[in-house]
Amino acid sequence: MHLAYPAVLAVLLFCVGVYGVLARRNAILVLMSVELMLNAVNLNLVAFDVWLRDVVHSGQALTLFTITIAAAEIGLGLAIVLLVYRNRGSSDVDRLTDLAEPPEHGAPGHGDGTASGAGAADGTAADQNAEATA
Amino acid sequence: MNHVAAHHPGFLSPTGVEITFVLVGLATLGAALLTVTTRQLVHAALWLVVALGGLAVEYLLLTAEFIAWVQVLIYVGSVVVLLLFGLMLTKAPIGRSPDADSENRWVALGVAAAAAVTLVWVVVDAFRSTWVDLHGVVQGSSHATGESLFRHWVLPFEALSVLLLAALVGAIVLSRRDGESAGAGSTSGTGKEKS
Incomplete structure (x- = not known):
């Protein structure tokens, strides 16, 4: 088999994952895109392992390790997303702007001011909520 | 690898494995595209099943049998179920949600397209004359x-x-949710999913 086929497929899957991570708003959809990127890397590892005929099978062993780490990552990521949802009532990554710099007042904002204002209001409500649950 | 490429037929007469690989790859890529573009959140998880299953078939075609079945077990079996649980526990809307994509979608599309063009060019240029020998002893x-x-x-x-x-x-x-304060500030019952 031509080695370019799995390599190009892995590249395209990785770029689809990049698009998903950058363009999606729901945190769980972002995690799905991360899974796509990890799978692209796995395909590369398997293809190069089969190509090189490695005697210690580094590629396939690393693929197994990556799958394991991806399982751990998805578990922890979903736990964090659920915690954020429980505290904020939303899992939109666009609205989690408490650590962002406040927008400049003179700037010609395109919806940024209202968005971060809503984020700040959410932050105070979430603080009260966190104090109530703590 | 040139001596290997010399007696290989090239792109114009692909073998059956290559044809199968390309077809399954196209299906996988389409499912992945639908995963990141569909507006129905549950459908995104289900298209992810198709994409990951297609990748398992690709591993089988690359003679990595054990990886393929681990992929089916871990990804299709548990990761997607976890994602569906997450979608349910965050009360994801069932129907079409118009705000599934953020506003910087076109910037993301540009970045992804630029990365795809660059990487495809590099990879094709690098591995133009390399061939994977799938015959002989099974690698995986x-x-x-x-x-x-x-x-x-x-x-x-x-x-x-x-x-x-x-x-x-x-x-x-x-x-985990603390037991004594569970009734005080909680509005949604999402506490027991991991335990």
Whole structure:
């Protein structure tokens, strides 16, 4: 088999994952895109392992390790997303702007001011909520 | 690898494995595209099943049998179920949600397209005349994989089991709700999913 086929497929899957991570708003959809990127890397590892005929099978062993780490990552990521949802009532990554710099007042904002204002209001409500649950 | 490429037929007469690989690859890529573009959140998870299953078939075609079945077990079996649980517990809308994509979608599209063009060019240029020999002894049988894993990779394997334990404990701690204050400030019952 031509080695370019799995390599190009892995590249395209990785770029689809990049698009998903950058363009999606729901945190769980972002995690799905991360899974796509990890799978692209796995395909590369398997293809190069089969190509090189490695005697210690580094590629396939690393693929197994990556799958394991991806399982751990998805578990922890979903736990964090659920915690954020429980505290904020939303899992939109666009609205989690408490650590962002406040927008400049003179700037010609395109919806940024209202968005971060809503984020700040959410932050105070979430603080009260966190104090109530703590 | 030029001597190998010399007696290979080239792009114009692909073998059956290559044709199957390309077709399954196209299906996988289409499912992945639908995963990141569909506006129905549950459908995104289901298209992810198709994409990951297609990748398992690609592993089988690359003679990595053990990886393929691990992929089916871990990804299609558990990761997608976890994602669906997450979608349910965050009360994802069932129908079409118009705000599934953020406003910087076109910037993301540009970045992804630029990365795709660059990487495809580099990869095709680098591996234009390399061929994977799929005949002969199977590379990824469970015998070969297990032997290499437990002969050369024992220490990373054990370290990884400790990492999994740490991740399990961390997920439980993160998603646990304290018993005495559970009724005070809670509005949604999302506490028991990890335990």
